[in-house]
Amino acid sequence: MLKKTNRVSLVDQVVSQIEHLIEGGQWPIGEKLPPEMELMEEFGVSRNTLREAIHALVHAGLLETKQGSGTVVRSSSALEAAFNRHIEKSNLIETLEVRLALEREAAEMAAKHRTDEDVKEIEECMAQCQDAAKKDDIEEFVKADITFHQAIVKATNNQLLQDLYEYMTDPLYSSIHDIMIMDIPFDYDKEIHHELVRAIREQDVEGAKKYVNEYIHAFKQRL
Amino acid sequence: MLKKTNRVSLVDQVVSQIEHLIEGGQWPIGEKLPPEMELMEEFGVSRNTLREAIHALVHAGLLETKQGSGTVVRSSSALEAAFNRHIEKSNLIETLEVRLALEREAAEMAAKHRTDEDVKEIEECMAQCQDAAKKDDIEEFVKADITFHQAIVKATNNQLLQDLYEYMTDPLYSSIHDIMIMDIPFDYDKEIHHELVRAIREQDVEGAKKYVNEYIHAFKQRL
DNA sequence: CACTCCAAATTTGTAGGATGATTGGGATAT
DNA sequence: ATATCCCAATCATCCTACAAATTTGGAGTG
Known part of the structure; x- marks a missing residue:
């Protein structure tokens, strides 16, 4: 019996990291996130991957993005x-x-x-x-x-x-x-x-x- | 005082449409979704947009994707x-x-x-x-x-x-x-x-x- | 100096192409 | 019939390019 592949997609890894940053208080509510370009480098992923992660959290209610302005932390609870x-x-x-x-x-x-x-x-x-x-x-x-x-x-x-x-x-x-x-x-x-x-x-x-x-x-x- | 722009991003529009399809029962639990290519055409959006929408719903728990296999409906309740x-x-x-x-x-x-x-x-x-x-x-x-x-x-x-x-x-x-x-x-x-x-x-x-x-x-x- | 206005820079949104990784099924050989 | 191999389908990731919205800063005007 083979072990189930525990492979976690890059997007999910980024999502988890961002969630931890928010829950841990490093990015408090209202905090403006660095622009996508910087986050891409920080997490070492492409823009698509990063954007999928960010949008997942936007939909979950944790983040809020505004075109031309940036992304801010909206809440620390997805629930x-x-x-x-x-x-x-x-x-x-x-x-x-x-x-x-x-x-x-x-x-x-x-x-x-x-x-x-x-x-x-x-x-x-x-x-x-x-x-x-x-x-x-x-x-x-x-x-x-x-x-x-x-x-x-x-x-x-x-x-x-x-x-x-x-x-x-x-x-x-x-x-x-x-x-x-x-x-x-x-x-x-x-x-x-x-x-x-x-x-x-x-x-x-x-x-x-x-x-x-x-x-x-x-x-x-x-x- | 101008009214706030009610512009809804394409991604969110696609998310809403998919949510309605699931909640409305058109895509029951267990149903396999059409491949990304078809969905792109159906919704008239690009890969990126569609994928951001789908991953938002994956993170919310409504969908489940498996590389090489496809995307299926996992639950009808994000809660x-x-x-x-x-x-x-x-x-x-x-x-x-x-x-x-x-x-x-x-x-x-x-x-x-x-x-x-x-x-x-x-x-x-x-x-x-x-x-x-x-x-x-x-x-x-x-x-x-x-x-x-x-x-x-x-x-x-x-x-x-x-x-x-x-x-x-x-x-x-x-x-x-x-x-x-x-x-x-x-x-x-x-x-x-x-x-x-x-x-x-x-x-x-x-x-x-x-x-x-x-x-x-x-x-x-x-x- | 104070104010307005506009252009440029910044930042997110959308599109499309290319390649890799995984899965599932069908063809093939034994 | 069974096992193996290969290939097509499908998602995952990366890349570049451009559009749209916002912010910033500076030129111009009073």
């Missing part, structure tokens, strides 16, 4: 771009439901694993929600509320969960906004999750779970 | 490939946790939205679990159990949830297997979720939620 494309073809309710699934798990995990650092950050986010509430600025409140929820997800200490939650939140922004301000007059108090923060602070897993279940149930009613 | 690459760099526990989050939500949604068709399918999967249990064939049981859980996810009628669950299950297969057979002697009865199926059949949302919470809690203990 986000793929997600956005997939969600575009999917319906928003489905995305929202999956996001709620993540949120539910996040609350429980956050209560279990949160550090003091996390609690501090979550409370700061909640304070911003209260500021916006005082000013009766709904737009700002919605933004602060979303940041608040992301802080909780961050406290799970699960990077994948955090990434997925973020990738789903952005395309849903307008929907979340519309659902939140559905009730007029807007009841700020009900939307500020004091009880959830308390549960996370005190590592009261059951309390966090219970509160989020109620919150999500109420949220789903509005769909 | 799966992006997911696998992302998960590779992530740790398995994190992936498992996210998968459990989806599972929890799925049980509740399945109990709510399941059709008679879904119930039938779920019960068939459970029957296969029981067959494997009777034969004391652990390997087959694990496979059947995974299929059983996927049937439940399918009953949610949420395509995105179903896709994500599937994309996460495949890379986790060996982990799930190891965790399941951790307890020796293997207790088949405990692993067959009669109670869950009953709850879904009777659309007992609370019952499904409660059972899955217990099941997931027990599962997490083993991590």
